[in-house]
Amino acid sequence: MKTRIGPIAFAAAVLALASCTSLAQKPEGFAEVSPWQVAAAQYKAVSPEGMIYRVRTLKNYPVQTLEFWSNALKNHLEKEGYRSLSEGQPFEAGESPGMVFEWAMPYGNESYIYLTAIVVSENKIAVAEAAAEHTIYYKYREALLESLASITIR
Amino acid sequence: MKKVHVILSILCLLSIQAIAEENYLHHGIQATILVADVDRAIDSLARWADEAGGYLLYKSSEVVIFRFPHTKVGSLRGFLEDISETVVELSLQAQDLRESILGIQSGIQSREEILQQNLQYIDRTDVEGTLAIEKEVMQLLTEIEQLKGKLRKLTVDRAYALAQVNLRILGQSLPTDIPSSFGWINTIDFYKFVGEGF
Numbered sequence: 001m002k003t004r005i006g007p008i009a010f011a012a013a014v015l016a017l018a019s020c021t022s023l024a025q026k027p028e029g030f031a032e033v034s035p036w037q038v039a040a041a042q043y044k045a046v047s048p049e050g051m052i053y054r055v056r057t058l059k060n061y062p063v064q065t066l067e068f069w070s071n072a073l074k075n076h077l078e079k080e081g082y083r084s085l086s087e088g089q090p091f092e093a094g095e096s097p098g099m100v101f102e103w104a105m106p107y108g109n110e111s112y113i114y115l116t117a118i119v120v121s122e123n124k125i126a127v128a129e130a131a132a133e134h135t136i137y138y139k140y141r142e143a144l145l146e147s148l149a150s151i152t153i154r
Numbered sequence: 155m156k157k158v159h160v161i162l163s164i165l166c167l168l169s170i171q172a173i174a175e176e177n178y179l180h181h182g183i184q185a186t187i188l189v190a191d192v193d194r195a196i197d198s199l200a201r202w203a204d205e206a207g208g209y210l211l212y213k214s215s216e217v218v219i220f221r222f223p224h225t226k227v228g229s230l231r232g233f234l235e236d237i238s239e240t241v242v243e244l245s246l247q248a249q250d251l252r253e254s255i256l257g258i259q260s261g262i263q264s265r266e267e268i269l270q271q272n273l274q275y276i277d278r279t280d281v282e283g284t285l286a287i288e289k290e291v292m293q294l295l296t297e298i299e300q301l302k303g304k305l306r307k308l309t310v311d312r313a314y315a316l317a318q319v320n321l322r323i324l325g326q327s328l329p330t331d332i333p334s335s336f337g338w339i340n341t342i343d344f345y346k347f348v349g350e351g352f
Contacts, residue, residue, distance in 0.1 A: 052347070058338045076339050081329030085240055104188070104242040104323050105344050111188050111323040113240075114344040125338065131348050134188040138239045 023055045023126065025150035027143035045147075047140055051132035057124045057153055066120040070099040073118065077103065085113070093119040093126070093151040100148060105131070113137040115144060121153045178255070180308075181224050181315035182247040187238035192321055198237045199319060208314060216321055221314040230317065242323060251308050258308070262301045269294045 023043040026032050030053060033044035043055040070088055078084060085102040092098065098119035105112045110133045119126040128151065130144050131137070189195040192215050199218045200210045206229075208222030222230075227246070234241050272287050272294070279287065334340050 052351070054347070072334070072336055073339055073342065076332070076334045076336075077329075077342065079330075080332050082344070083242060083323070085242065102240075103344065104186075104240070106323040107345075107348065109322075111242075112344070112348070113188075114347070116342055127338065127342070129342070129347050131344060134239060135190045138190070 023057065023151060023153075024128070024147050027053055027140060027147040029140060029143055047132070047136070049132065049136045051130060051136055051140060053128070053130040053144060053147065055126055055128045055151060057126050060120060060123055060125050063122070064120075066097045066099055066118065069118055069120055069125060070101075073116065074101060077101075077116070082114070091117075091145070091149055093149055093153075096121045096126075096151075096153055098126075098148060098151065100128075100145070104134075107133075110134075117148050119148075119151045119153060124153045126151050126153050177224055177312055178250055178252045179224070179248045180251050180311040181227050182249070183227065183230060183244070183315060183317040184247075184320075185230075185234055185244045185317065186242040186320040186323060187234050188240050188242060188323075189238050189321060195237055195321060202233055203317075211316075216324075218319045218321070219317070220319075221310075221316055223313065224315045227315050234319070251312055255305065255308050258301050258305045262298055262305070265294050265298050265301070269298070 022032075022035075023041070026045050027047075030045035030047050030051075033046060041057045045053045047053075074084065074088060082103045082105065085104055088099045088101050090097065090099050096119045098117055100115060100117035103114040103116070105114050112131055113134050114131040115129065115137075117128040119128075128148055130140075132140070187195070196213050196215075196218055199220065200213065203210055203220035203222050206222045206226045208220055208226075210218070210220045212219040231241070231244055234244065269291060272291050276284055276287050329344075331343075
């Protein structure tokens with residue numbers, strides 16, 4: 001009996017550890033929001049200025065490629081009136097391809113930058129978002145891009 | 155050899171001047187840039203306009219308006235990129251002023267001809283007629299001055315481009331909420347994201 005409990009407990013521990021692995025690495029200068037404070041399949045971090053960085057995974061349905069979803073997202077937000085700062089910047093998150101967009105947004109009397117990024121795998125899409133007043137955004141931009149490259153889709 | 159260089163330099167300068175003189179386009183530039191230090195950006199823009207041979211028209215913490223020689227239009231984007239975190243928008247409009255200039259010039263010419271004719275009539279008419287002609291002359295002179303003013307403005311427009319550089323994203327209107335056919339795309343919403351907190 002003892003010999004059976006050992007491997008099962010080990011497997012359970014491995015599974016538990018796997019489920020605790022973050023979707024993304026914490027951007028430098030950010031504080032991670034505890035996993036039990038955010039919904040499942042989500043990662044959240046916050047900067048001292050209150051800039052929020054969120055990554056979540058969704059089902060890739062209908063199953064499509066990065067190119068398809070990038071075009072769908074860009075077309076939709078542009079139709080809604082979002083002002084794109086670029087055509088989209090491709091990046092690699094492990095073995096999965098990703099695309100990041102930055103949008104210039106008026107918010108109150110301030111100018112904000114809204115980052116939206118997607119990483120697409122066969123079954124899932126990871127969606128990353130971050131937004132802040134532009135001076136704060138540019139302070140953390142490199143850290144955010146580094147974190148995007150660390151996104152792991154489970 | 156030196157003489158050849160001097161001659162070539164003079165020829166080059168003359169051709170540039172000729173291009174500038176032949177320009178009939180008025181260039182208008184509308185830009186929105188985001189900068190970390192607004193005051194420094196305003197100073198940089200004013201200095202750039204001045205060094206380019208232009209001049210500042212208006213400045214505030216939100217917008218800087220200036221004129222600068224049309225020959226420098228090409229170098230404005232690079233300068234804006236240098237002083238800003240990002241160039242959100244840069245649009246260039248060009249308007250051909252030939253038709254307007256020709257219209258005004260012919261307007262001035264025809265009024266000057268009528269003016270000359272009226273002045274010739276003054277000597278040959280009575281007091282009542284003189285007063286009527288004088289009134290007509292005054293009217294013509296006013297119109298000619300107005301047209302000359304418009305022509306001067308167009309001449310300035312030909313020589314100088316007009317740039318309006320916004321230092322923040324203008325417009326308070328929220329983007330329209332249009333539903334997407336793809337469910338997850340509907341969850342991408344800047345205002346909702348910013349308002350949610352953590």
